[in-house]
Amino acid sequence: MAAAAAAIGHGLLAAIPLAMWAATRSAPLFLCLAALAFMVAGLAADGGVQMRARARKLLSSPLAILLLVFALWALVSTSWSHQPLGGLRMWGEFMLPPAAGLVIAASGAFAPSRQFLRVLAITVILASCLLFYEFLTEFAVRKWLALDRRQESFYFNRAALTPLILAVPVIYRLWREGGGFDRALAGLVGLVVTILVFGSDSEAAKLGLVVMLVARLAFAAAPRLILAATGAAFLATMALAPAIGPVLEAQMPTALRSKLHPSHEVRIDIWETFGEAAMLRPILGYGFNAAATLDRNPVAQGISEPRRALLPVGHPHSAPLQTWVDTGLVGAALLAAAGLLLLARLRPLPPARAALPTAFFAGCFAIVVVAHGAWQGWWIAILTVAALLFCAPPGDAQNLEDRS
Structure with a gap:
């Protein structure tokens, strides 16, 4: 039964790219x-x-403790939200993927073999090819299968981001653990995903991929410097998130701004709006997921009239800024500390092992700085799968220290 259940679990994880x-x-x-x-x-x-023992070990790590404290703070913050029930629902969506990831890691049954990695690589390739074909044919497959009614290309940014996020740990493991065939498959995954990303409407995916590639190449030349620079850029962005919109508005040349796509220009205005809102309640924030309905919050009515019109967009399109809006300085500080601790765990690793995880961290953070809502379950779920792939030992090895 254990082997059959583990096989089902591996199959479900491998199916995620196609499911998305x-x-x-x-x-x-x-x-x-x-x-x-x-x-x-x-x-x-x-x-x-053994599963309970592993769970206790995983939950006792400093990184896990920081994330648990943030989760508790986020839960407590719903008590001063203007819509606490909405905050509680989103808190459940936010917590479900990491809780599932903890169960998988603690089970002792998840150990990605080369066969599993090859299957996952193939599903990433298939999902990428299907998406790219959809974009070329204006969703011919979806129309034929009647999968859904929404067929605008931007609606599939989530699906386009999924192969990118999962491709990185797959390439990392196939290249390190496999032979010639696996390395060729890793290269094919990278090529296909790159074509998909630049053929999609997701500017965030393109930014994330470029940042990953640049960080990986730079890491090869100066690993310590790039790791330190990644940490400094992460900390500065988390600390200054409420000021990003006003700084861009004040410092960006008019000629450059005039060349921006209208949606990107509006995004700067959105950052200004939610940045001003964050500074009205800088310590505690408005409550978890309050950004979704901030236009109905009495305190937010103190935002200047021209900017108040953008409050109904639902979220700031920037995870660091949403962290400030929803959980205040306290929440931002906790997540910043967790991120820095994660980077610190990469520092003792040999450069060959730390390079791609560092680039992955930088690319994923670049994506959430400019893209979707911070607490969306689909995003946290694919990051959870990526973390499992990066940390799990190969085959049947059970190295809990690596997992933690």
């Missing part, structure tokens, strides 16, 4: 179903004794 093509918010569902399968595998092995 079919339904662009489905990653949390597949991740949670996989977690149930791995939990059955862990319970079948020894009644869950």
